[in-house]
Amino acid sequence: MFTDPHATAAFHPVNDPRWLYVDLNSFFASVQQHLEPALRDRPVAVVPIMGNSGSVIAACRIAKRHGIRTGTRVAEARQLCPGIVFREAKHDLYVRIHRQIKQVIENHVPVYEAYSIDDFVCALKANEGTVERVYEIAHAIKRDLLATFSPAITCSIGIGPNRFLAKVATELQKPDGLVLLRADDLPQRLYDLKLNDLPGVGGGIGRRLADNGIATIDDLWRSSPKQLRAIWRSVEGERLWYRLHGYPVPEDYNSSGKMVGHSHILPLDARIPANARPIARRLAQKAGSRLRHQNRVAGLLDLSVRFVDGRRWAGSWDLGGAVHDVVALTTAVDRLWDRMELALGITPDTALKKVGVMLHRISPMDAVQGELFAPAAATAADEQPQVAGHKPVPAPSASKRRRHEQLSGALDQLNQKYGQDTVSFGHMPVKTAPYVGAKIAFNRIPDDFDFRT
Template identity: 35%
Template sequence: MDLNSFFASVEQQLHPEYRGRPLAVVPTMADTTSCIAASYEAKALGIKTGTQVGEAKKSVPTSSSSPATTPITRSTPTRSPRPSNSPAPSPTPPPSTRWSASLIGREQEPPRARKIALEIKQSIYKNVGEALRCSIGMAPNRYLAKIASDMQKPDGLIGLLPSQLPRAIAHLDLRDLPGVGARTEVRLNAKGITTMEQLLALDRNGMHKLWDSVWGDRLYHWLRGANTGDDGAPVSTGIQKSLGHSHVLAPEFRSHEGSWAVAHKLLHKAAMRLRMEKFYTNSLTVSIRFALTKEQTAHIKSKRHTSGIKHSGWAMEARFRECQDTLTLLEALRGVWAQRPQGGHFTKPFFVGVTLRNLIPEDEHQPELFADPNNRADLSATMDKLNLKYGHTTLHFAGMLPARESAPTRIAFTQIPVQYGVDYM
């Protein structure tokens, strides 16, 4: 089940004056930012996720914008109810704009499955909001169900029966397959696969060679209705592998001092999430993007950010013993930061990202033989108690003080903020 144009639909539910009009949800009210979501009225006029706000205003002067900062927008996914007889959700917990569930027993009979799907739609309409619509896909496995949920929008309901596969998806584009993005499509085209019909004509060995991994084996069987891979090919466990935060710097923070303060704030948030979600980590990656002038872009290879800024990039990873306390992570951040490039093309940072990788669940963490002499874990636990009660920036290390109010929690393309204590993150 996929909630259609979710962020825009929530704003239309909260503000009836937006209904029936082109609406874009944006992280901040600025022409240089990009649309997080667009209503179907806006999509019909060419405005979509990623469209620059300034360009959207030029193409549709009467369109409206709404900042994605309201707690109601963030919390609505957790309020979307299921009928009492609907199946249990998948291992992926809310909040999310997409859910999957496994039907059991007689629920798998197509008429019963369709009845459950219609009850979910009606429940959302009655209990959450009439402006919210969802598309539901039903299929023998989760991969095909995701494809089906995208085949009819908005407010769609598509079921793919085993007897219809794989011909029922032969008309789709390669990019309609989850996991096939622009780069993968180019790679497939280079190997002679340009249509879904050509892909489906391959046997299992051909699919394996095409992807050069067990992913090809899995895909071969999934597209034909199988529920798992073949020959013990592992299916993703769904265990989270990383977490982090990134931020486009406000003009006043586009300096080495300002970007360090924001990086410090991002780490503060990520470390707290690490503990709230009960993980340890042994890897930290820092990424920085540096804005370039027109003269500089003429001499070096550059990329264009969604804001229109041409830039160069840098990233570095640090490895350390498993930990979850802020102070140890801060030491790792400081070590990486000292090695950032300086001078030349690296004087105007405008984007910073901090990511914690190789997440280890608490119950799999191996405690060290000797206790931490500085009680770092207890210090972080005490900070968490105060920050959960009074706000996430109530108690923090001094390095983030200049950026304490910067990098606020926003709705991102890939994550809806979760509420911890009195704040969202």
């Protein structure tokens, strides 16, 4: 839990710089250019797996000038920019560079939170909160990044009276920008932005704003806290109004997460059910390994499947208590997969595109330790809708659950010691990208454990 260090500040708009936000520019693609100097003057895009299908997950600034963005299809990227160079994502490498950059920043100001792989939030102390001093810090960070790495890795730094406006300031000058926002600068300094440039204003909220006659930054500025609360249908809308107006809104940030999961774009030779199913099982096992590493358990598993023809399917399985063992999670995936095949009439040659597994009802292990190995009783798992031709899954006995826990722990220890996927539960996928499960997601940075289990 991160607690806002400025939470006791007087509640009125302020001009003093209190937050510094470092936003790395085109991070994945910039790392590739940093490590391969021959690519620094060429358009580069990063993809999950090499091939003619799939989409771009990062593009360098040169590629962006050609209209290539995150989500651009590979085939379209080749048309927009015939000379583009593709590189397969190397998530462990990006995490290593991220840590090195964090150390450079902390040579000048403590990092309050690494919000994502390419965003660092710094809370300024009283002696750092002057305009002169904060500019010194920002220029020193930029100077040391250049000295430590290369011109390929740059950042935009935003400074503001609250965390929200510091982040917004990074959007005003890219790449390699440095912008200070004060309450007195508002709202005019924001007029070049679109509403969806603001943190917390996604597609759904954007549509609600438009339905209520709010289409520009000026419209949003002239709204009221009560109006935004109604549009957001929560207190978050009211909080955004105060943040936008320069108030030091007290905030709590919980980085522990309420869900744990992974998704995977399937390589071409894994897009049939027989090959995609082991990947879904592997994703569940990776999620379980993360839970065990964090000493947490889950109560619900979701499986989602996307097909090449555009169809989607999703289902949930109640795990019948708080679990994290490999047997329970793999069994849940198998039961949901059977349900999906029956519901959609899946054939052996049905083409799948993406699979995902998400665990919910996350709680600390010590909070449920007594229940975990209690004598088995009827649970929600016993009452799951059953698939024709399959027997109900009985709740495991206490002794069997202990064995499953011991097996799961042994798998983790062997993979930690000898390398990722040295041993596994069940058949390994036919072929996967190098980092099945161990990928960088929004506001989650994998640790070394993720790449070794």
